[in-house]
Amino acid sequence: MQSLRFTICSLFLMLAFAMFGSTARADIDIISPAEAQKLIESTDPAKRPIVLDTRGGYKDYFRGHLPTAHHLNFDTLRGTDKGVPVQYLPDDLTKALLVRAGIDKNRMHLIYATGEKLPNDEILSASMVAYVLEKFGVENIRIVDGGLPGWKAAKLPVTQEYFGNPTGTLPEKGKPEIALNVDDVLTRKPTAVLVDARPHNEYLGDDEIWLRKGHIPGAISFHWARLMATDNTHEFKPFEKTKNELAAAGLTTDKEILVYCGTSREGSLLRFYLKHVAKYPNVRLYEGSWKEYASLKQHPAETKENKAK
Template identity: 70%
Template sequence: MKRFVYILLSFALLANVSSTYGQIGVISPQEANAQINIQSDKTQRPVVLDTRGGYKDYFRAHVPTAHHINFGTLRGTDHGVPVQYLPDDLTAALLRRAGVDKDRMHLIYATGDVLPNDEVLSATMVAYVLEKFGITNIQIVDGGLAHWQKLNLPTTQEYFGNPSGELPTSMNNDIGIDVVELLKRKDQPGTVLVDARPHNEYIGEDDIWLRKGHIPGAISFHWARLMEQDNTHKFLPYERVKEQLEAAGLTADQEIIVYCGTSREGSLLRFYLKHVAKYPNVRLYEGSWKEYASLKQYPTETTPN
């Protein structure tokens, strides 16, 4: 009887996933756990991806059946500019090796807690890469591992390796934008360029960047404004932030181009606007500030817009 009730509950949770979140979005830990356990055939279970940069964190504890894919392995230095996305053939090989598959759901998580912990950005960056490579069933576990453990859901230290996956035959390159197209688009009517970094970096009060400030015309909207204060991996409902977004000029009728320092912060802001707020036209400038700052022929500014 208990097993029957569990199965009914699991199916109810699965129905809630498809009706509430769609194919790319956010999933609760309880729903994710049900997804992992409902399929006895491991080839049909969701692909669970632990995207944390610290491999020792994976060794300490991770979600059952989670395959560790360090987000940093998807980027490297190119023409002297650090943390650029790898060529597509190399990325595709890494994704297939992680079990990413065109026919399966992908559950992605990192960790959370409070700033300066920002590993949720690893989850949204990997989600962005999967979406770019044509994957259409992606769910980020809301609250990450921190919330998972708070709910006393199971963790393990056992390693898990997915079988090699099969990627879609076509990519979704339109979700990104390069610097050439950025410069053509950013000043067009109906286009908003938004910087997802902390405000001090936006106005050039930092010790990080080669050049200070932001791309001329960009507005500032720090990604953390979209997350719960006590868990930076937990997304605020759209109704809680709708007024803030609209006050900043980020509305569904605009073409929105997002960037940040290296594209991780921008990936979260894009994920939220596109897949939580359901804005139709949101793109990520992949090179972001680390690339733009190296292109000294292009101007910068420090005055807020």
Template identity: 70%
Template sequence: MKILTLLLPLAIGLTSCSIALGQIAVISPPEAKALMQSVDPAQRPVVLDSRGGYKDYFRVHLPTAHHINFDTLRGTDRGIPVQYLPDDLTKLLLVRAGVDKDRTHLIYATGEVLPNDEILSASMVAYVLEKFGVKSIRILDGGLAEWQTRNLPTTQEYFGNPLGSLPADMNTAISIDLDELLRTKDRPDVVLVDARPHNEYIGEDDIWVRKGHIPGAISFHWARLMEDDNTHKFRSFASVQDQLKAAGLTGDKQIIVYCGTSREGSLLRFYLAHVAKFPNVRLYEGSWKEYASLKQYPAETTANSAAICTP
């Protein structure tokens, strides 16, 4: 009995480590807590608070959380706002945040009620890490709100990660640029999907320089994949599978996702690729803010027939 008692913490630590490597997925708060308390410090995750509001981080955050404001990864390029930074600058920012090829990365945000959409900051940071070759990423299911609901520990203490080390190879196959999108979007095996709210998809908004969507795109608002009472909490694939299928979003298709600036698209892509496990899902990073600025390309405001799955 004494030997069993001594070995139990080690067994718990090994169990925590066993879910830590080589996977991109959603993780529950209790699983995340266990991972953060792994016996081997090297197996504990790099915890990244992706919120845009630094004062929110100051008020409360997860223990050992390093603040990486999602919008530091983007900036204006050739007049187009919120474009992803050049790779060399992004690498510097990720290394400074402690992103490491040999570690698991736990990403979270808060603001669980629409119109707050901070979950999109978590999925956007996860996308950037995946694109830069990181293979072990978790998004905290339910975000900070669910963590606090379960009375799990929080802090106001700052935490600075040591410098990280990125993988040698990037995973650029998960992205697509405008030229390739225009060449492939009308193929019968390709589905182009707009992740924005339906009113923006049909051009009933005051946001964009041009109204509507990329011709041929269907509409599937990202929020349909999240729980009503907490937009940081993912619905099960079984509960949304019929809606996805009705929209033409199935695992046998090549799916190209976009939105306004790529954050909403990053959430939809994360779900399709890592919850639904669809094998071929790519994000058009430029999204509507780039496409709409290029007035030589047409736009449409009429919903396509598959765009029936709207909020």
């Protein structure tokens, strides 16, 4: 009887692997340039990923990009709405742009950009596009760790040949719950950790950028760049090297974390790291971020420093 049970169990496991083994790695994470190259050059077309160059400068794409990279300028996904700049487009427009870019519910998506030194922050275009894909239900996403600088440092091939993906197919169901609007933030923040991912000077209101100065009352400051390598802002620090710093800021796995920044790009990077590198279970992004909140003058702002509770 025990032998029969073992045989049945083994057959069940083999069947489950045959059915689901090919999709077991359908998740959201980072990937090394070397691993990315292997996938791009796979002899099996079904295993080749959709490669997205998300840089805002199309001439950067012309100068050189990863093989089979389709240029998806991150800023085509945003526009002015009711006078507030760089708001996410309506869902129907976003879906049309993603389908045109070849986003495919059955494929892996490799995302990258370049510009490894601050103040260049093109890594944020990669995390923003990853966030948009996730919100629209895509579950198989990798950001190339190190971006194009890491790719070139590994002496991997770069091309100037254009590449266009065939028309894509989006998942039927998205994940709108990862996004927050201003009312969500105000409702949730008394029991959650609200974190501002902008540079510290902007958090304190020492800038020439924003309509109003400071931050959302109660927010703590954690600049996204603290999570990235100092010599390449496209290379993620391992969680083992950041967990004490995150914990000291009050960013721990047991809390609901609400992230925002200036226009949501910096926040998308912090959210990507917490959710998909550090594997925090409950992290959401306020899409409107400070550029929207600053225009809503019925809501207060503050410039004092808040510390972790």
